[in-house]
Amino acid sequence: MPAMTMVQAINNALREEMRRDDRVVVLGEDVGRNGGVFRCTEGLIDEFPERVFDTPLSEGGIIGTSIGMALYGLRPVPEIQFLDFIYSGFDQIVSEAAKMRYRSGGQFTVPMTIRTPYGGGIRGGHYHSQSSEAYFCHTAGLKVVTPSTPLEAKGLLTSSIRDPDPVMFLEPKKLYRAFREEVPEGEVTVPIGQAAVRRAGKDVTLIAYGSMAQVCQEAATKAAEKGVEAEVIDVRTLVPLDEPALLASVKKTGRVVIVNEAPRTGSYGGEISAILAEKAIEYLRGPIVRVSGFDTPFPYTLEDVYMPNADRVLAAIDRVMAF
Amino acid sequence: MVDALRVIQDDGSTDPRLDPKLPEADAVRMYRGMMLQRILDNRMLALQRQGRIGFYGPSLGQEAAIIGAAMAMSPDDWIVPQYREPGAALVRGMPLTELLCQLMGNARDPVHGRQMPCHYVYRKGNYLSISSPVGTQLPHAVGIGWAMKLRGDRAAALVFFGDGATSTSDFHAAMNFAGVFRTPTVFLCNNNQWAISVPVARQTASATLAEKAQAYGFDGVRVDGMDALAVYGATREAAEAARSGRGPTLVEALTYRLGPHSSSDDPSRYRDEAEVARWRARDPIARFRRYLEQAGWWDEAREARLEQEIGDEITRAVQETERIPPPPVESLFTDVYADVPARLREQQDALTASLRR
Ligand SMILES: Cc1ncc(C[n+]2csc(CCOP(=O)(O)OP(=O)(O)O)c2C)c(N)n1
Numbered sequence: 001m002p003a004m005t006m007v008q009a010i011n012n013a014l015r016e017e018m019r020r021d022d023r024v025v026v027l028g029e030d031v032g033r034n035g036g037v038f039r040c041t042e043g044l045i046d047e048f049p050e051r052v053f054d055t056p057l058s059e060g061g062i063i064g065t066s067i068g069m070a071l072y073g074l075r076p077v078p079e080i081q082f083l084d085f086i087y088s089g090f091d092q093i094v095s096e097a098a099k100m101r102y103r104s105g106g107q108f109t110v111p112m113t114i115r116t117p118y119g120g121g122i123r124g125g126h127y128h129s130q131s132s133e134a135y136f137c138h139t140a141g142l143k144v145v146t147p148s149t150p151l152e153a154k155g156l157l158t159s160s161i162r163d164p165d166p167v168m169f170l171e172p173k174k175l176y177r178a179f180r181e182e183v184p185e186g187e188v189t190v191p192i193g194q195a196a197v198r199r200a201g202k203d204v205t206l207i208a209y210g211s212m213a214q215v216c217q218e219a220a221t222k223a224a225e226k227g228v229e230a231e232v233i234d235v236r237t238l239v240p241l242d243e244p245a246l247l248a249s250v251k252k253t254g255r256v257v258i259v260n261e262a263p264r265t266g267s268y269g270g271e272i273s274a275i276l277a278e279k280a281i282e283y284l285r286g287p288i289v290r291v292s293g294f295d296t297p298f299p300y301t302l303e304d305v306y307m308p309n310a311d312r313v314l315a316a317i318d319r320v321m322a323f
Numbered sequence: 324m325v326d327a328l329r330v331i332q333d334d335g336s337t338d339p340r341l342d343p344k345l346p347e348a349d350a351v352r353m354y355r356g357m358m359l360q361r362i363l364d365n366r367m368l369a370l371q372r373q374g375r376i377g378f379y380g381p382s383l384g385q386e387a388a389i390i391g392a393a394m395a396m397s398p399d400d401w402i403v404p405q406y407r408e409p410g411a412a413l414v415r416g417m418p419l420t421e422l423l424c425q426l427m428g429n430a431r432d433p434v435h436g437r438q439m440p441c442h443y444v445y446r447k448g449n450y451l452s453i454s455s456p457v458g459t460q461l462p463h464a465v466g467i468g469w470a471m472k473l474r475g476d477r478a479a480a481l482v483f484f485g486d487g488a489t490s491t492s493d494f495h496a497a498m499n500f501a502g503v504f505r506t507p508t509v510f511l512c513n514n515n516q517w518a519i520s521v522p523v524a525r526q527t528a529s530a531t532l533a534e535k536a537q538a539y540g541f542d543g544v545r546v547d548g549m550d551a552l553a554v555y556g557a558t559r560e561a562a563e564a565a566r567s568g569r570g571p572t573l574v575e576a577l578t579y580r581l582g583p584h585s586s587s588d589d590p591s592r593y594r595d596e597a598e599v600a601r602w603r604a605r606d607p608i609a610r611f612r613r614y615l616e617q618a619g620w621w622d623e624a625r626e627a628r629l630e631q632e633i634g635d636e637i638t639r640a641v642q643e644t645e646r647i648p649p650p651p652v653e654s655l656f657t658d659v660y661a662d663v664p665a666r667l668r669e670q671q672d673a674l675t676a677s678l679r680r
């Protein structure tokens with residue numbers, strides 16, 4: 001089994017789905033000859049010259065035409081070069097892709113997977129670092145998926161491409177090349193809507209996704225040195241959310257720290273917090289504590305200060321444990 | 324290429340009907356501006372490779388199209404950049420050290436290390452702040468021009484953008500508003516043939532970008548973007564038309580991105596070295612130097628002196644700016660709003676306390 005980075009695993013998933021299903025089409029800026037600025041589509045144009053397209057520089061155009069292709073029965077997988085550049089296509093996502101099934105009474109659907117890198121960790125400043133998943137989670141009709149390991153990137157992307165509804169597939173770019181993992185060739189799927197327990201523990205539940213799932217595992221290791229057994233849950237699918245997995249863990253530990261790198265106000269961690277408060281308050285032995293980015297734009301030089309790290313998660317663990 | 328306006332011939336002589344007849348001092352200043360941008364680019368790419376700055380996007384090959392256009396504007400005019408025009412900021416008087424502080428993202432960076440390198444701003448020179456999303460600046464330039472018109476000010480806004488930017492919806496919106504409201508806007512498209520790895524033929528099926536102006540109800544001109552006098556002349560004329568109430572103009576400068584898109588890019592993956600060599604032979608700086616020499620304003624000695632002077636200036640600025648520490652943590656929280664709201668203050672206090680621990 002080859003050891004792959006997340007970039008390679010994504011490439012592998014795209015290639016295998018394109019081989020399996022000739023309705024799968026890849027389009028975006030620099031995805032052809034250049035193989036994508038992060039190389040996720042490397043070599044695809046050589047194998048599928050009729051199904052990989054470098055497009056004009058227009059996110060609205062990329063997403064809008066992808067919707068059209070999906071309406072006609074194809075399975076477009078548009079790439080948006082950075083999530084930060086998606087906004088000229090936002091109207092197409094929110095008003096069109098997300099509502100097509102509902103507004104047509106199920107007569108028309110949009111099986112499209114928008115792949116896009118998001119989040120900090122590459123010294124990208126405001127416009128190459130943002131973690132704006134909450135906008136999409138807020139929009140009914142979209143699924144929102146974010147992997148944190150190469151294997152699961154392959155499995156979740158494959159499931160997303162096969163999904164009958166539009167999926168925002170958010171790739172934590174900090175993890176693109178952070179580590180390798182054994183990823184089997186051939187079919188790998190990970191179901192949409194299932195969280196993963198990364199580490200079992202009885203004292204406190206750490207809930208995260210994307211690059212913060214890794215940060216939480218680091219924090220859990222450090223907490224264990226101090227005798228605190230943290231359970232780490234990687235949500236993996238933000239919408240639909242695996243509530244049973246979160247509730248089961250919280251009922252066991254009675255303590256929760258939720259970590260996301262997005263700015264605090266209106267972030268998806270707030271939604272998770274509300275669900276736990278509504279459905280598990282009688283099990284909680286302390287306040288639900290959130291660790292997040294700040295309510296500021298994403299900075300360049302002080303990126304490391306901005307992004308939540310294991311120490312900030314540990315401080316939050318201390319707080320709930322001391323309660 | 325045939326239909327593009329050209330002033331300086333290969334041998335350095337000028338077309339007498341089109342020569343803007345620059346006085347010597349201005350011509351030398353134009354050359355200096357181009358040389359400064361060229362030498363700065365090479366030095367910054369080297370610094371980037373050494374890890375001393377995080378990122379850089381050079382303008383190699385586009386010096387004439389940037390400096391020529393910037394110099395055609397008056398101080399009251401505004402310049403609205405894309406991101407590849409540090410040379411225009413320097414023309415507007417931005418001190419080199421300030422520009423370098425931006426590249427380093429340090430405590431004296433005017434934007435406090437908040438933005439990636441190459442996102443300059445220089446209010447004193449009416450040079451607008453830069454955002455990464457391509458094309459978003461275009462409607463701003465139309466709004467600025469519109470406001471100038473509403474206020475009765477005799478001024479114009481020059482907006483720089485690339486061939487890639489012409490595919491954005493903001494380009495359409497900006498061109499359309501400019502046409503409808505006849506705003507004093509000069510659209511300066513640096514058609515450098517590439518948008519990262521995507522060639523201009525993938526941006527449009529139009530034969531030229533200039534002809535798009537017609538559909539919006541105003542004039543478009545195509546100029547040789549490797550010819551600083553051609554760019555200067557066309558931009559000056561467009562700016563004059565704008566200021567005197569005759570509305571917007573689109574100037575398409577045919578040029579070439581001789582270097583990588585940015586320090587993160589490897590153009591050998593997608594373009595042919597022979598194509599680059601063909602364009603390199605038309606280097607705008609070499610051509611302008613021949614023009615200066617023909618006019619009797621330039622020689623080997625002056626060239627050597629200029630190179631030395633610019634090199635030293637950059638070296639001093641680098642030494643000075645590299646000593647400056649990173650911005651303080653408070654700088655994360657200021658300028659989000661005019662005042663720091665209570666909730667944000669609370670986040671700042673928590674961070675400060677945790678950093679002290
Ligand atoms: C809306 C948006 N999409 C994608 C990008 C990524 N990107 C940065 S520069 C660039 C190409 C721009 O080409 P062009 O407008 O021709 O300007 P040039 O870089 O050639 O000067 C792309 C695709 C971006 N910055 N903004």
Ligand SMILES: [Mg+2]
Binds near residue numbers: 487515517
């Ligand atoms: Mg270009």
